[in-house]
Amino acid sequence: MAKDKAQGAPRIDIGIDDRAREEIGAGLARLLADTYTLYLKTHNFHWNVTGPMFNTLHLMFEAQYNELALAVDLIAERIRALGFPAPGSYRQYAELSSISEETGVPPAEEMIRQLVQGQEAVVRTARSIFPVVDKAHDESTADLLTQRMQLHEKTAWMLRSLLA
DSSP states (O other): BBBBTTTTBBBSSSSSOOOHHHHHHHHHHHHHHHHHHHHHHHHHHHHHHOSHHHHHHHHHHHHHHHHHHHHHHHHHHHHHHHTOOOOSSSSHHHHOSSOOOOOSSOOOOHHHHHHHHHHHHHHOOOOOOOEEEEETTTTTHHHHHHHHHHHHHHHHHHHHHHHO
């Protein structure tokens, strides 16, 4: 595949100019990093949650991390369809993610708070990509972002409901 020497973007003719594809790919890389970091945190909390709501949270976190595992594949494949390599290492995710790791085992209520924050962070990251996506008329990415935002907003609401 030939590369555009001025911008470093691979030559792909899908009706989105190279610069826009590159910006969208970079935004999706951040979304992938946030999603993967949230996946890892949710899986960690699934394994380590304790307390009176153990069974409820254990099962809820499992459903959430399974959904996130599917999402990372969709996001990475969209990055590839735009012609760029998808980030795939812990180092890359740590550099790109807006979500912090949890290396300890917080109480269940704190786990829920952190997951709410993580869900909201993913929504903000997805929303931040929209201006370039809209300008480029990239409906495929817009559809992916809209679906991700709807799911994360709903999941954040459900988690927040546990804290009421």
